[in-house]
Amino acid sequence: MKIIEKHKDTLLSGTEVWLVQPDNIDDILRVCITPNRTPPEGHRAGLIIGTDAELSAGTLISTLKSCAVGLDxxxxxxxxxxxxxDANPPFVIKRNRDLTTKWFAFEPVTAAMAGLPGVAPTGGADGFLEFLAEELKPSLAEAFPIDLAEATLAGQSFGGLFTLYALLTRPEVFRRYLAVSPSLWWDDRSLLEAATRIVSEHPAPTASVYLCAGELENKARFGRQFNGPMPEHIKSVVSKALGSVDMPGDMFMMEQILSGWSGDQFSVEAHVYPEESHESIMGAALSRGLRRLHGKL
Incomplete structure (x- = not known):
């Protein structure tokens, strides 16, 4: 990983921003780094890595800082x-690439729904996870007093899908996993199928998993959101992929599958948040999920 630039953020207090070029991703990533409070001399802090900085960096930072005041x-x-x-194409296209497994049928959809030409590539999840594990985490521990054994991965929507993919494919990379509204509908629910096989074939990892979804993340609401004008070939894919979305139901199915991993070093729980939608849930999820995973709730 090449660090192209480091600077202090002028809006997010105490935040250092890195622009980095990963070894295995042909792109520039923006990494925002903030301690909730400085650990005492000789001590190392835990690490929480969140996806989708454009959507939730501010929420993550304010949650961590506020919870630090009350020792939460x-x-x-x-x-x-x-x-x-100033990324071009914008983050909505790039996250489509980095947080998913390959699904050719969906590649025209994200671009069309965002009013952009072309397609949004998929299938970069393995490369993105390798970047986190082999490049970013060691660089962070070298620059800051961070204990990599106390690392958490958090993500919402495609980020939640990626979080569970990381748990199932490389569970040793993180100690805690916070999957918010995971898009388990992706690729005809292929991750649910893979989870069933992986849990049956591999011993339970040392990990704590917290899943959550909003009460309003249901078929009726998604049907209204994605019923706008779009080309027929796009509409057919959207209808097939999202026409029966039931995020709480899929989440509980994943919880049931993961519960097949037994042992003192593994735990999983799932919760539905009343009156939260796919767009509103992240603040509550970070607060409740991180406190629960760290034994403070």
Whole structure:
């Protein structure tokens, strides 16, 4: 990983921003790094890595800092990963690439729904996870007093899908996993199928998993959101992929599958948040999920 630039953020207090070029991703990523409070001399802090900095970096940072005041969270560094603010194509296309497994049928959809030409590539989840594990985490521990054994991965929507993909494919990379409104509908619910096989074939990892979804993340609401004008070939894919979305139902199915991993070092729980939608849930999820995962709730 090449660090192209480091600077202090002028809006997010105490935040250092890195622009980095990963070894295995042909792009520039923007990494926002903020401690909730500075650990005492000789001590190292935990690490919380969140996806989609464009959507939730501010929420993550304010949650960590507020919870530190009341000792609701231990010493942690919050790290949000996104893309340069002037990125072209924009982050909505790039996250489509980095947080998913390959699904050719969906590649025209995100661009069309965003009113952009072309397609949004998919299938970069393995490369993005390798970047986190082999490049970013060691660089963070070298630059800051961070204990990599106390690392958490958090993500919402495609980020939640990626969080569970990381748990199932490389569970040793993180100690805690916060999957918010995971898009388990992706690729005909292929991750649910993969989870069933992986849990049956592999021993339980040392990990704590917290899943949550909003009460309003249901078929009726998604049907209204994605019923706008779009080309027929796009509409057919959207209808097939999202026409029966039931995020709470899929989430509980994943919880049931993961519960097949038994042992003192593994735990999983799932919750539905009343009156929260796919767009509103992140603040509550970070507060409740991180406190629960760190034994403070």
């Amino acid at each position: 969270l231990p010493y942690v560094y919050g790290v949000s990963i996104g893309y340069p603010l």
